[in-house]
Amino acid sequence: MYLYEWLAFDGREKVDYQKLVEETEKQKTKGGKIPPITVQHSVSNSVFDNESLYEHNPTYIDVRTPNDEKRGLITLIVGGGGSILVWGCLLALYLVSRTLLGLDPHQEESLPWDFYLFSVTAVGIAGVSFFLYFRYVFPYLRLEAFTARRLIVRFNRITRRVYLLRPKHLGGVVALDWDKAEVCLDPNMTEAQGIGGFVLLGWEKESHGVFDAAGQPKDDFEITFVGKPTRGASELLAFWEYIRRYMEYGPDAAPRPLRLISKFPWPWNSFKVAWRLDTGSLGKPVLWFFVLINLLLLPVILIHGVFHWVSLLLCYEPRFPKAIEQAGELRDGKN
Incomplete structure (x- = not known):
């Protein structure tokens, strides 16, 4: 965005x-x-x-x-991909730690040496993946989420x-x-x-x-x-x-x-944005063409609308510093 x-x-x-x-x-x-x-x-x-x-x-x-x-697409691709990566890394770490701590009821009494090698590799891959994602990919997510x-x-x-x-x-x-x-x-x-x-x-x-x-x-x-x-x-x-x-x-x-524009993240506003129906077309023959195209793309529109709303929910509402909020107030009564 x-x-x-x-x-x-x-x-x-x-x-x-x-x-x-x-x-x-x-x-x-x-x-x-x-x-x-x-x-x-x-x-x-x-x-x-x-x-x-x-x-x-x-x-x-x-x-x-x-x-x-213009938001939602980065949340879908970068955020969705990051969520899958994080979930996969945490799952791998959980399974490895569960086995090493002896919490698996199906665990054999002794573990082969290659399992320890696999554990070290899995933990290393998870750590490197976290670093690469937050170092090189996460900044792009902040173009429309966590900001x-x-x-x-x-x-x-x-x-x-x-x-x-x-x-x-x-x-x-x-x-x-x-x-x-x-x-x-x-x-x-x-x-x-x-x-x-x-x-x-x-x-x-x-x-x-x-x-x-x-x-x-x-x-x-x-x-x-x-x-x-x-x-x-x-x-x-x-x-x-x-x-x-x-x-x-x-x-x-x-x-x-x-x-005035509402600042509250109502979900229907996100779907209205994804629908992209220009109100200037109301009452014109071209309106039916836009409606038909949007109906054909309805699954894509729904996905876009959902992630558009999610990106809004992942953000905070900004406010000006107090000095700027009060700027001009004392002088305004004289104008």
Whole structure:
């Protein structure tokens, strides 16, 4: 689920930032790159919440990231394979120890020497298997299990900061200066170019707009992905405009959605995700095609739905630090 964020954080740790800046400047001089959009630039005449908000109040909005639904497959393959491995290793250790301790009622009085060799080999294989799995495979499982249930991007209009709520292995909690954000969007994109799109925000190291959770400046750069994938360019641009107007003009310019995203891991939401029926197809002839395909794939959908829900249950609900939760509260009454 956190593949984009994991690749971005892992790549940032290894990237030569100075070389990256030089390459970026070369691209700008060629005239082929679209200049980054700042938060002062309007990109749409309409606003759209994109069904992407967890919270909306006079102080802040909490927004989801693009890949919330893309989970379950890693839990099935990596988690299922790991469970089988662990069960097999524990079973082997149990049988060997039971025999060596004389707890087997069918055990002969004396054991052949090769059984002891087998026991040592079995224990060695079990130990090596545990090490290899947790050293090289388990980190991939943490992309969607035994980690934060979701990533949250908070836009606080009072402090004019963007807060990223992430687990430590994806960069941790940081605070970012709203006014120094750059938006990777093309206002002139075609409608098709916006299909599956989401907002990408970036802060350059030279902007000095990156802070840690305690508010101390960091000499670093940051990127974050925001919002549910859209169905076209008009939705994508209107979604960014929704966030921009909320931060620049207040909640009246970006009305509260009729329905916020629930954070509770209801099982039917997992099966709805696995079903993948676009509500935009309701009332259209193409709806029957999607229904037919999903009925044919029903066993796969049910398996996906189960492991999607299991991955949610194996995660914890993240919370911002107290200082960020209270940020802007005292000043809000004056606005």
